Amino acid sequence: MVDKNSELLFEYLRSILYDPKIKQLDIESLDEPFQKLGLGLQFLEKEITEMKEYSAAISKGNLLVKVPEKDNLLCENLKNIHANLKHLTWQAKQVAKGDYSQTVSYLGEFSDAFNTMTKQLEEREARLKQEAEKEKAYAKMLNRYNQELEIEANQDELTQIGNRHFFIDKMEKLLKTDEDLIICYCDLDHLKYINDKYGHAEGDWYIRYFVKIVKKHIREHDIFTRIGGDEFCIVLCGCPVKTAMDKIEQIQTLFHADITKRYPKSFSCGIIEVPKERGSIEVMDIIKQADAMMYKQKKAHKTTYQLELK
Template identity: 60%
Template sequence: MSEDKNCDLLFEYLRSILYDSQIQTLDVAKLEEPYQKLGLGLQFLERAVREMKTYSEALSRGNLSVKTPPRDNFLCENLKNIHANLNHLTWQAKQVAKGDYSQSVSYLGEFSEAFNTMTRQLQEREESFRERLLTEAYLDPLTGIGNRYFLTEQMTELLKNNKPLIFCYCDLDHLKYINDHFGHVEGDRYICHFVKTVKNFIRKEDIFARVGGDEFCLVMEDWTAAQAKERITYMQTAFEHVETKPYPKGFSFGVIEIPTDHKDLCVNDIIEQADHIMYQQKAQHRHIYTKQLSDE
């Protein structure tokens, strides 16, 4: 076989390796001996190219479980690095999905910046969402003060610390009458006016919560029962006279003093005791308001 014939066979085989989807075969035995070694080298190249094409196609389709080509395939070194990076990124993405926003990427250029921005924004959004949930869970939407859950949690902690406390249970008078005769919007104004009045008389550290439609609780430290009753009586006067309405305004309250040695006293027990005292005043107010409301 002539030299040109050997070169033509090898060149055509190399061209087929590089460009054909179906690579032509090469019978090395048909080559003259000086060209057989080159033919074997091209067969090794063919295998490496086939493995590279199969490997890259699998990766392009997201098949990360694809078998890694042998170590002697030098054409796949960069693909192997990409494969390893994709596997690690997949693991990191799963960790982020579980809530681990500490994951970051520092070896993939622009993708690293995009990934790190994504995890940071996810963390910020989750924190904001949690804060909003806590706000909605612990605050009364109409008045913006604490609700029953808030009161229970705060009181439970104070009781654990064995601190002496003043607990006041307040109940708005004739809210149902106002709702029935003037509408629920006016009833809401009545509630908000009460909350605004109370806030003017209490300290920032005092606990104030709405525990029912017309029921409120106030918890104070470093006060005596006498001081609390005097302060709340001022609140009643202010609530009654500050704003003119076509109906009488008022609320009833009951105050109890919680000593440091309260033993196993729970929040519900405290509310029940203060509620019982409050109803004694409620009965007096009902007698006063009955005539006023019947005359309107």
């Protein structure tokens, strides 16, 4: 009798431990003294089955698996591992967000590896930020340098208005539009006389003063450039010729009216209209036309101011 009960119980225990599908034990097949032991093994089957299912879920990374009840003492260590993995997962997410203060101290050699990894990530990110700041600063410097080059290429150094290159570039673009354009070609009178008699510093003041007067009396969007030593161009868009002529005459009057210097201040001007229906025309052709008209006034000014210059 003992051998039969022992064999049934042993086979049941072996099946619990090793078989994927446990062979069930018929308690009634056991003699009464062994039925209590059989019931105990059935309880053990339940606990081990739960432990196997729980460990299988954790081994596959299923951290949302239901935690066994407290009475299953076989799962205590697994519960600790489960809790550690959940916390480690949270820490890893924090590291992914950039929180490199996360450290692990409860997983032995893995703790050292994790802590080394976060430290290296922090150092790498610091280097990348530093490099990014350097690149940003370099890009800013390069952009500023390019802006300075563009200004230098397009701006007259003495007067801070556009230069000849700027004028030609703007005119080429405007000639491709259908805007009515008025070109006022101005030439400062007496500049050579002032340079020779009073010095180039005085000549520079004379030029800057002329620019100051003109800028005060033209519109903000009008184009005003210095295209030579004493040569300037004003481009007026959408302005009637009569209005332009009145404006230039007003500026000439105001410029000449200043008596703070011992020499007369004047400039000669040629005004031409470039209509919408202009066909194919070059910028230099426009300058030549305006220059020819300017010289008519220049001759008159030489006679007018000849006595004042003596």
